[in-house]
Amino acid sequence: MARDNNSAATTAQNTNEVQKNTYEQLLSGNRLFVEQELEKDPDFFKKLASGQSPQVLWIGCSDSRVPANQVTNTKPGEVFVHRNIANVCVHSDMNMLSVLDYSVNVLKVKHVIVAGHYGCGGVAAAMSRKQFGLIDNWLRHIKDVYRLHSHELDLITDPAVRADRLVELNVIEQVFNLCKTTIIQNAWKERTDLEVHGWVVDIRTGLVKDLKVSCSNTDNLSKVFALDAVTPAS
Numbered sequence: 001m002a003r004d005n006n007s008a009a010t011t012a013q014n015t016n017e018v019q020k021n022t023y024e025q026l027l028s029g030n031r032l033f034v035e036q037e038l039e040k041d042p043d044f045f046k047k048l049a050s051g052q053s054p055q056v057l058w059i060g061c062s063d064s065r066v067p068a069n070q071v072t073n074t075k076p077g078e079v080f081v082h083r084n085i086a087n088v089c090v091h092s093d094m095n096m097l098s099v100l101d102y103s104v105n106v107l108k109v110k111h112v113i114v115a116g117h118y119g120c121g122g123v124a125a126a127m128s129r130k131q132f133g134l135i136d137n138w139l140r141h142i143k144d145v146y147r148l149h150s151h152e153l154d155l156i157t158d159p160a161v162r163a164d165r166l167v168e169l170n171v172i173e174q175v176f177n178l179c180k181t182t183i184i185q186n187a188w189k190e191r192t193d194l195e196v197h198g199w200v201v202d203i204r205t206g207l208v209k210d211l212k213v214s215c216s217n218t219d220n221l222s223k224v225f226a227l228d229a230v231t232p233a234s
């Protein structure tokens with residue numbers, strides 16, 4: 001029994017050690033990052049501190065394997081980022097809408113990219129009938145995408161291929177969801193240099209697949225979603 005207690009204590013100590021190392025590595029990693037950037041450009045952080053003018057808004061999955069800057073080989077300051085589980089864009093999400101409004105109307109980004117990824121755990125969970133807790137409510141949005149496209153998805157017998165296709169269809173639906181917002185539609189009434197795109201990152205190769213669903217007007221939306229301009233009250 002005493003030996004069991006000792007071994008449990010050693011395991012706990014090792015776990016604590018690993019946890020501490022992981023944490024310390026973040027801080028030493030940060031110092032290394034600063035050192036390397038300053039070596040390339042001594043004014044790098046001075047320039048960053050002076051403000052941002054990113055041209056791109058990235059709406060991606062929270063998955064740790066798809067970081068916006070690394071995937072696109074961009075630097076701090078170049079991409080404005082919003083991430084959530086399975087890159088869902090719903091019009092009741094005040095967080096997403098705030099990011100979208102600020103980036104479109106204040107930063108004046110030119111490209112909004114919805115970036116999904118193959119192997120998305122959120123999409124796989126939404127395809128299943130298992131309960132996962134609170135997240136089930138969020139995954140309902142993806143189940144709705146499945147329902148919309150069930151005629152196509154149910155014909156795919158390989159579950160992995162079906163999951164890959166749902167990842168793509170989910171991105172496409174989220175692109176349309178963004179295009180339905182007053183934020184995007186009012187911006188299109190004012191300027192012609194704003195596009196919404198749909199991408200999937202293949203985490204098996206690192207490469208991006210452009211789904212070729214880019215929109216710069218309401219032509220691809222059902223008429224009921226294309227809104228008239230607001231007329232000022234007289």
Ligand SMILES: [Zn+2]
Pocket residue numbers: 061062063085086087117119120121122123
């Ligand atoms: Zn994901």
